[in-house]
Amino acid sequence: MMSMNTYPYLINGQWQESTTNETIELVSPYTEEVVGSVQAMSRDEVDEAIHGAKRAQQEWAALPVNKRAELLYAWADKLEERVDEIGQIIMREVGKNLSDAKKEVVRTAEIIRYTAEEGLRFTGGFMQGDSFPGGSKNKMAIIKKEALGVVLAISPFNYPVNLAAAKIAPALITGNAVVFKPATQGAISGVKMVEALQDAGLPSGLLNLVTGRGSVIGDYLTSHPGIDMITFTGGTGTGQHLSQQASMVPVVLELGGKDPALVLEDADLTLAADQIVSGAFSYSGQRCTAIKRVFVLEHQADELVGMLKERVEKLSVGSPVDNSFIVPLIDKKSADYVQGLIDDAVNKQATVVHGNERDGNLLHPTLLDHVTREMRVAWEEPFGPVLPIIRVSSLDEMIELTNESEFGLQASVFTQNVNNAFTVADKLDVGTVQVNGRTERGPDHFPFIGVKQSGLGVQGIGRSLETMTRDKVTVINL
Numbered sequence: 001m002m003s004m005n006t007y008p009y010l011i012n013g014q015w016q017e018s019t020t021n022e023t024i025e026l027v028s029p030y031t032e033e034v035v036g037s038v039q040a041m042s043r044d045e046v047d048e049a050i051h052g053a054k055r056a057q058q059e060w061a062a063l064p065v066n067k068r069a070e071l072l073y074a075w076a077d078k079l080e081e082r083v084d085e086i087g088q089i090i091m092r093e094v095g096k097n098l099s100d101a102k103k104e105v106v107r108t109a110e111i112i113r114y115t116a117e118e119g120l121r122f123t124g125g126f127m128q129g130d131s132f133p134g135g136s137k138n139k140m141a142i143i144k145k146e147a148l149g150v151v152l153a154i155s156p157f158n159y160p161v162n163l164a165a166a167k168i169a170p171a172l173i174t175g176n177a178v179v180f181k182p183a184t185q186g187a188i189s190g191v192k193m194v195e196a197l198q199d200a201g202l203p204s205g206l207l208n209l210v211t212g213r214g215s216v217i218g219d220y221l222t223s224h225p226g227i228d229m230i231t232f233t234g235g236t237g238t239g240q241h242l243s244q245q246a247s248m249v250p251v252v253l254e255l256g257g258k259d260p261a262l263v264l265e266d267a268d269l270t271l272a273a274d275q276i277v278s279g280a281f282s283y284s285g286q287r288c289t290a291i292k293r294v295f296v297l298e299h300q301a302d303e304l305v306g307m308l309k310e311r312v313e314k315l316s317v318g319s320p321v322d323n324s325f326i327v328p329l330i331d332k333k334s335a336d337y338v339q340g341l342i343d344d345a346v347n348k349q350a351t352v353v354h355g356n357e358r359d360g361n362l363l364h365p366t367l368l369d370h371v372t373r374e375m376r377v378a379w380e381e382p383f384g385p386v387l388p389i390i391r392v393s394s395l396d397e398m399i400e401l402t403n404e405s406e407f408g409l410q411a412s413v414f415t416q417n418v419n420n421a422f423t424v425a426d427k428l429d430v431g432t433v434q435v436n437g438r439t440e441r442g443p444d445h446f447p448f449i450g451v452k453q454s455g456l457g458v459q460g461i462g463r464s465l466e467t468m469t470r471d472k473v474t475v476i477n478l
């Protein structure tokens with residue numbers, strides 16, 4: 001008999017316990033109590049999950065797309081019905097404040113609906129031979145979009161529902177089956193969102209949910225010959241490793257970042273300060289697109305730092321249950337890592353403007369001034385509530401510091417001059433530039449890309465449909 005807080009995996013429509021008799025405990029980031037446990041699956045069980053998905057896929061792909069869309073619409077409705085329950089679970093499991101956790105569920109339902117609609121209009125093309133020299137009008141190509149097969153979807157802890165559905169929904173609407181591996185911390189939310197999908201009428205085997213230790217099933221999954229495409233969001237190290245395991249299958253990777261805010265001389269400083277604080281500190285900076293460093297000209301730095309300080313001092317710090325803005329980090333290891341970056345900067349003469357206080361996994365929002373390129377925090381991704389200010393002498397230096405990073409997810413440029421905005425944006429080696437706004441993913445139909453060590457391939461609803469299908473060409477010779 002399974003205990004109430006032990007969650008099963010899903011294969012071929014059956015929720016099951018692993019024959020390993022092993023489970024992995026999930027510890028709450030803020031109460032440090034066990035929230036529940038998930039199955040540590042064996043490789044044989046993973047095999048079964050992949051084979052089951054393969055069997056279900058062909059029948060699913062043969063259905064009219066409008067029937068596939070019905071499943072997604074029903075899923076979105078079922079998720080919305082459970083917004084309170086799933087919001088609570090996200091909060092308990094990953095420590096996101098309740099209001100943001102619920103918003104994540106609602107946003108996910110919206111993504112699923114939009115994906116269904118986009119899927120209905122997603123179609124191939126037609127070409128005629130005579131546009132190529134020597135070609136003939138009698139040669140015509142009908143180009144259809146076909147599913148790739150079984151998509152392996154691997155998601156991170158920080159948006160356990162949203163980032164999972166942003167992979168699952170486009171895979172399903174285009175006729176693929178899915179093997180879904182949630183982050184271990186985030187797996188209960190994964191179970192709950194899949195329960196909602198089952199309630200919506202998920203065909204048996206079409207999506208199988210696997211959980212387990214990265215060391216036992218991670219590489220086994222990503223190098224498995226039954227997987228036809230991998231879509232992954234997580235840390236850069238994990239993504240690099242994964243791309244070496246996967247062979248001859250398309251891989252989309254959304255990885256880490258070190259997004260800068262470039263505050264130009266003609267910026268509206270009030271707007272910049274508001275956006276920077278919200279961009280850097282929401283969910284305690286545990287966002288791939290959090291603002292992770294600020295570049296400001298020396299002669300404006302005191303004014304901007306004063307404005308940032310005023311805002312950071314007002315951020316509420318505490319428990320996600322009380323809807324605090326700053327909440328404990330996901331685990332002790334992460335908190336230790338962030339503290340290490342702060343300590344290194346302080347040892348090298350950075351100034352603590354605010355913060356550098358710690359209470360277990362709860363780090364107070366920390367604003368560091370006079371950060372230099374010799375400090376680790378100028379380059380490494382903290383995934384925590386610390387914001388380094390780097391004072392520079394020119395706009396060129398801001399651009400140089402941006403492009404010197406190994407990461408290239410997004411950048412914010414604050415300026416009131418549209419010409420400057422475009423000139424600078426064109427020079428930044430990142431996937432997306434936000435002019436006069438914080439760095440962030442979404443709206444979810446925009447393309448979302450990381451360059452350099454921040455990723456490979458593109459997400460965003462329309463783009464995901466492209467990457468989860470291939471062209472199938474039939475040529476007619478009249």
Ligand SMILES: NC(=O)c1ccc[n+]([C@@H]2O[C@H](COP(=O)([O-])OP(=O)(O)OC[C@H]3O[C@@H](n4cnc5c(N)ncnc54)[C@H](O)[C@@H]3O)[C@@H](O)[C@H]2O)c1
Nearest residue numbers: 155156157182183214218219234235238254255256257288
């Ligand atoms: N660019 C983006 O879209 C984006 C969005 C959110 C988070 N992130 C990044 O994710 C990181 C934080 O998330 P995390 O701590 O959950 O990342 P992580 O890399 O530790 O884990 C991500 C997922 O990979 C799985 N995994 C671990 N080892 C594996 C292996 N060998 N094979 C296959 N899967 C394996 C984990 O179980 C989890 O499901 C940050 O670096 C952040 O920047 C990026």
